[in-house]
Amino acid sequence: MKLIGIADTTFARYDMGKAAIDELGKTGTGFRIVRYTVPGIKDLPVACKKLIEEQNCDIVMALGMPGPMEKDKMCAHEASTGLISTQLMTNKHIIEVFVHIDEAENDRELAYLADTRTREHAINAYNLIFSPEKLTAKAGTGQRQGFEDAGSVEMR
Numbered sequence: 001m002k003l004i005g006i007a008d009t010t011f012a013r014y015d016m017g018k019a020a021i022d023e024l025g026k027t028g029t030g031f032r033i034v035r036y037t038v039p040g041i042k043d044l045p046v047a048c049k050k051l052i053e054e055q056n057c058d059i060v061m062a063l064g065m066p067g068p069m070e071k072d073k074m075c076a077h078e079a080s081t082g083l084i085s086t087q088l089m090t091n092k093h094i095i096e097v098f099v100h101i102d103e104a105e106n107d108r109e110l111a112y113l114a115d116t117r118t119r120e121h122a123i124n125a126y127n128l129i130f131s132p133e134k135l136t137a138k139a140g141t142g143q144r145q146g147f148e149d150a151g152s153v154e155m156r
Helices: 016-027 041-053 070-090 107-130 132-137
Strands: 002-009 031-038 059-064 094-098
Touching: 002 016, 002 041, 002 107, 016 031, 016 059, 016 107, 031 041, 031 107, 041 059, 041 070, 059 070, 059 107, 070 094, 094 107, 107 132
Parallel strands: 002 031, 002 059, 059 094
Antiparallel strands: none
């Protein structure tokens, strides 16, 4: 049985962990979910490392919602760098799902974006460990989680 880790934060204004768990429940079987909630985005790298090393997760989703201020963006960058380092240290994928508060114009749009991006990445996480060929089939197609896909471009 595979283990999928969900690392999320109390800082987020939407329960992205709940959305990921709900979507994974619709996606397939053969796995169990382990959830670990931390206060903020900079706590995500160690949460993911603990899920991988202590809980033996095969893949982890790191869910966070950085604020709109410049220091929030810097914290998100630091967290992202930590998540990349954690992937390299553990040789396991961590799907970073950050929704910046200033990506949306209002709370309704923010909730929609957080839900949609999280769900689309939950499917990506599932496919990475169970059906990687589904991701290969979408290579170069301009997929955008949470927004309309950009589409591919062709050489003429």
